[in-house]
Amino acid sequence: MNRKLLALAPLLVFVLLCVFLYQGLFANPRELQTGRIGHTMPTFNLPDLMDESKRWTDADLKGEVYLLNVWGTWCPTCLAELGYLTELREQGVKIIGLYYEQGYDPDFDGQFDINALREDVTSMLNRAGDPYQFNILDLKRTLALDLGVSGAPETFLVDKQGTILLHHTGDINPRVWRSKFAPLMQELQQ
Template sequence: MQRLKLFLPLIIFAGLALLFWRGLSLDPNAMPSALIDKPMPAFSLPTLEDEGTPVDESLFKGQVTLLNVWATWCVSCRVEHPFLVKLAEQGVRIVGLNYKDDPRAAREWLVKLHNPYELSVIDADGRLGLDLGVFGAPETYVLDKTGTIRYKHVGVVDDRVWQTTLGPIVEQLNAQ
């Protein structure tokens, strides 16, 4: 029994080391979403372009769409913005979700930096973001032609992410 007590710290250390080693092999950007393969949550919200007329989830039916969660207070959103402009110029349909932001500042930001969005839904109180499971901005969802969420990317969308992940998914969904 005395010998077992001597090895107890070593056994605990080995167990913790195994857990830490496993944690280091996980992808920190891999955030599973409970909404994958589920329809876009129901909502009725105004847009930056027309605050008087609300849009709803039917906006995502008929065309493969990227839903990009963004805000003017988000530093990473500014980093990814030029690439989103480039994608929009190539014909990729992008809808913005302006998350917990000041609509006036958001409109000014889009005028100054160019607007890659077909339209931007205003989610001032973050309720739609909560329904989507948003952790923060930027996040990008890929929706198919039926308005079903097929993929969620957490973090900046850049050329590498587009070439290796989002682009092939969008291409596959467009082919269906």
């Protein structure tokens, strides 16, 4: 009996390995656990995307539950989620845009013109829907780095005290909203 069990051991190990590797097929490597969850918003002082004389700081954002959505007109997935985000805005969700700019950097494009960018943003939001209360322009991506942003789109859920509750990488669609955001939003509203 003991010997039979021993003979089965390699098969058992093999089956366990199969289960483990099979799970790996469906694991999403983009699902990252970043360091900022549970911490307060980092301090920042950045201009508005549409008006450089207007500046935003972390203190301005406190007091309300909001989504901080990292996006750019260069990013196709961001365009894809604009429609659903606009729906969420209509349902009363406050969404603030953090504009992730690449062209300003001499290492990538170096061709940067704020007026062209504003036109680009306006036409895109007119076409696809405008979910944003306002947009913060992060030209040097300093706030993005402090938040642990690795690209766009990414979305943070922040509570009234300014604590980051969620960091989602990738687009927001009804499925993601239902499974990740809605339960937390409900808790926050109670």
